[in-house]
Amino acid sequence: MRPAPPGARFALAGAVLAAVAAVAGGVLIATQNGERPGTRTLVAAVAPAPGQLPRFEELAGRAGIAIRHRATGCSGNVAGAAWADVNRDGLLDLFLPQYGGPSRLWVARGRRNRFRLEAVGRGIPDAGFATVAVFADYDNDGDQDLYVVRHGPNSLYENDGRGHFRDIARLVGVADPGRGSSAAFADFDRDGRLDLYVANGDNCGRPVAAPDRLYRNRGGGFEDVTRDLHGSDAGEGIGLQTTWLDYDRDGDPDLYLANDHLGFRGNELWRNDGGSKGRWRFTAVGASSGADLRLSGRASRSATSTGTGGLTSPYPTRVPRGWAARAVS
Ligand SMILES: [Ca+2]
Ligand SMILES: [Ca+2]
Ligand SMILES: [Ca+2]
């Protein structure tokens, strides 16, 4: 399904709803941008999940992980929690970045949905200005390490295997000093080691565009290979959310970046075109693929669970033909 043209949003949505309901019994998601008149609407059909859908119960208070965010100033830019089993006891633990105060690491205790706050004791004295956190086993030693993006130097907390951490970001070359907004790991060169893209930019108060960074994991350290993002000036806008996905289904991860429209740049898509003579080549295909809409790209996710490409955003992003049916997260 294609995005509706301006002025025809609701008529098209109604027609699509009838078609989806008749053919698949599916659910229609139709959103429109309330910020900028005349922009496109994203329409996506989501097929019903097989089997019984799970039901959820609010447990944060009883579990000891309830927290009230003060969404004032830049603290409103914090973009979510990260889950991983940091101490390998079979229970998921929770890291919550915070901008206006210390970030939190809650470690699960027993199987009764109880957590204990242990950030400082486990080597994460994170004093604030954090916006995003990502768990990944960057060194392939079987434990989950933690990358914290913040306004200021980012941190890479290496896990010792028992859930205790030390910040080695400067040591391995990923202490990015930019005003960070998101980060995503993927093995783009398929050498078995996770590589890293860091999106920088800030729309808190005065919009600040900042260059993003692409880091290639060389084993023992990362190399800044941002120059390998050919055909553009490499994330010079206000990057807000980034994700890797194999949108062209050729087996390698491609890179998608959602920009804030205040930076006057559309969203960006780089196609992974492989390596040669030690360099990697990513070709900017945002404009040619139709994925370069200029909106507030607050979030993007790829439908990697199906192994196919797809993008979605709570703020509409133009989705090329053939993607919309898979644009779920
Ligand atoms: Ca655990
Ligand atoms: Ca590790
Ligand atoms: Ca790699």
Ligand SMILES: [Ca+2]
């Ligand atoms: Ca690809």
